[in-house]
Amino acid sequence: MVTVRAPATSANLGSGFDVFGLALERPADVVRVERADETTIEVTGVGRQYIPENPAKNTAGVVAEELDAPAHIEIDKGVRPSSGLGSSAASAAAAAVALNELYDCGLTPTELVRVAAEGEAAVSGEAHADNVAPAILGGFTIVTDEDVTQVDASIPIVACLPEIVVSTRDARQVVPQSVGIGELVGTVGDAATLTAGMFRDDPELVGKGLRNNSLTGAREPLIKGFDAVRESALSAGATGVAVSGAGPSVLAVCREGGQGSVASAMLDAFFDVDVEARAYQTSIG
């Protein structure tokens, strides 16, 4: 039997649509695998009622099939489904890592990223490795068609999850299909600034890199109260705010020790527009 913990993740970070991702120290899924003749899945934890236990429809089950590693898989969800915090990626990543060990498959972490991304693709329709990469490798990750690059980073973060439903499909439809040269230059500048900030563990640079974006900014209107939540977070000391993944979670980059005041400001702002929310005070893990 093998047990692993797979963290929540946040993709895009404003300027890195489908490219950037980071692992959060919390929340997390815990996945336990045990050899079996055929794959079965048992789900407990937050949002379990929305997660299929049919292996063909569960990212972890698809990963077991991909690895030819049948197992009884127990998934204890800490990451709510449809949160913008990489819930299905956490299960796929955990299954890939745990089954690789259980069956001694010998795959490298980068190969496991590709396997876990296939698990996500089979269930969600599109393969985005920007969540599974940080879930497996930790830290900050940069995913391209050919490569996955990982950077250890230590940055304080608040992830605020409102009780709002945003479908990834809708969220992808609002992203512009083309941008002008001005927006492109701005996005490249933000992405480079953010990456430099990750190398330096500098929340000021990372926050600046989140601020102006021409692609994922189109998703902000899907989140009731987003503008007020962002302004409140910035007033409380956050250095930058962005939609986490496809939403509805909102990610705030904080200065050292600043998570508490930023979290309560964000919760207050959602409360003012009658939206219940919870805030994770965490950091890149």
Ligand code: HSE
């Ligand atoms: N990069 C993806 C998106 C992550 O923002 O749509 C969610 O799967």
